[in-house]
Amino acid sequence: MKKGPESSKELSRNDPCWCGSGKKFKKCHLGREQPPPRPKASVSQNPRRILIKTEEQLEGIRKSSRLTRDLLDMIEDRIEAGVSTNQINEWVHEETLAQGAIPAPLNYGRGKGPRGRPFPKSVCTSINEVICHGIPNEQILVDGDIINVDVTCIVDGYFGDASRMFIIGEVPDATRKLVEETRKCLELGIAQVRPGGKTGDIGHAIQTHAESLGYSVVRDFCGHGVGVEFHEAPQILHYGTPGTGDLMQENMVFTIEPMINMGRPESRILGDGWTAVTVDGSLSAQWEHTIHVTGEGCQVLTG
Numbered sequence: 604m605k606k607g608p609e610s611s612k613e614l615s616r617n618d619p620c621w622c623g624s625g626k627k628f629k630k631c632h633l634g635r636e637q638p639p640p641r642p643k644a645s646v647s648q649n650p651r652r653i654l655i656k657t658e659e660q661l662e663g664i665r666k667s668s669r670l671t672r673d674l675l676d677m678i679e680d681r682i683e684a685g686v687s688t689n690q691i692n693e694w695v696h697e698e699t700l701a702q703g704a705i706p707a708p709l710n711y712g713r714g715k716g717p718r719g720r721p722f723p724k725s726v727c728t729s730i731n732e733v734i735c736h737g738i739p740n741e742q743i744l745v746d747g748d749i750i751n752v753d754v755t756c757i758v759d760g761y762f763g764d765a766s767r768m769f770i771i772g773e774v775p776d777a778t779r780k781l782v783e784e785t786r787k788c789l790e791l792g793i794a795q796v797r798p799g800g801k802t803g804d805i806g807h808a809i810q811t812h813a814e815s816l817g818y819s820v821v822r823d824f825c826g827h828g829v830g831v832e833f834h835e836a837p838q839i840l841h842y843g844t845p846g847t848g849d850l851m852q853e854n855m856v857f858t859i860e861p862m863i864n865m866g867r868p869e870s871r872i873l874g875d876g877w878t879a880v881t882v883d884g885s886l887s888a889q890w891e892h893t894i895h896v897t898g899e900g901c902q903v904l905t906g
């Protein structure tokens with residue numbers, strides 16, 4: 604998701620309660636015990652807007668995450684040179700509906716963003732120098748391309764979000780390495796997830812690995828809480844300092860989705876209002892999972 608300032612707005616009466624009960628604020632803690640104080644102008648420390656999922660919510664998120672994984676498995680079997688990104692969109696769209704689910708990207712962001720244009724397709728397809736949020740079109744995959752396919756589906760109102768890279772035909776060793784090391788970045792980030800840890804632990808692990816190889820970490824987009832909505836608090840930055848950021852607590856659910864560039868980290872949005880590309884035209888790779896913070900560590904729900 605696009606990284607931005609964390610909102611500091613007060614909960615309104617109909618928001619889910621900050622305590623994670625799943626009840627509306629007005630039916631739960633409104634007028635009673637106050638949430639823990641939130642320091643001004645800091646995204647760190649305070650988890651009060653981060654939902655702690657109930658067992659019922661977790662069951663739903665597990666289901667949508669499994670479907671997301673299955674949709675990516677389906678693509679893996681079919682993707683090859685000669686396939687258009689529209690074709691990928693159609694596969695995902697049709698199978699999502701066939702499973703009784705909803706593709707979350709379709710019409711997402713209506714009224715949001717500077718241009719307020721909703722995302723017009725059911726999946727994001729980001730080829731080569733596209734960092735994320737590529738829009739499926741007539742472009743045909745050719746030998747030597749790398750592509751990220753990002754799937755998010757809604758099952759019974761619950762969201763699961765994951766993406767993978769696919770290598771089309773033969774690519775130079777350096778390209779394959781970017782794809783593999785970006786996957787490694789995701790794994791190293793996941794290895795930091797445990798109750799009592801801080802989100803900065805995740806970012807630091809990812810940044811350290813990526814930069815040790817001469818790559819850069821995209822700053823303009825980040826991971827996010829997920830499950831009851833598409834994009835929830837907290838923001839999961841893919842760079843940072845250990846021991847800083849939000850406290851990870853049991854039954855939080857969020858994505859980790861590092862975007863790693865071969866060259867400079869900066870991004871630029873194309874005229875369609877969505878497609879983010881590297882400013883220097885260098886290759887970019889991304890992998891994403893939805894992660895549940897458990898009592899002992901974590902579980903990868905889209906794995």
Ligand code: MF3
Pocket residue numbers: 604707708709711712722726727736753754755764858860877891
């Ligand atoms: N799935 C993306 C993410 O990981 C978000 C895509 S928003 C869309 O957060 F509108 F572009 F689909």
Ligand code: CO
Pocket residue numbers: 604764826827858860891
């Ligand atoms: Co995501």
Ligand code: CO
Pocket residue numbers: 753754755764765766860891
């Ligand atoms: Co995603």
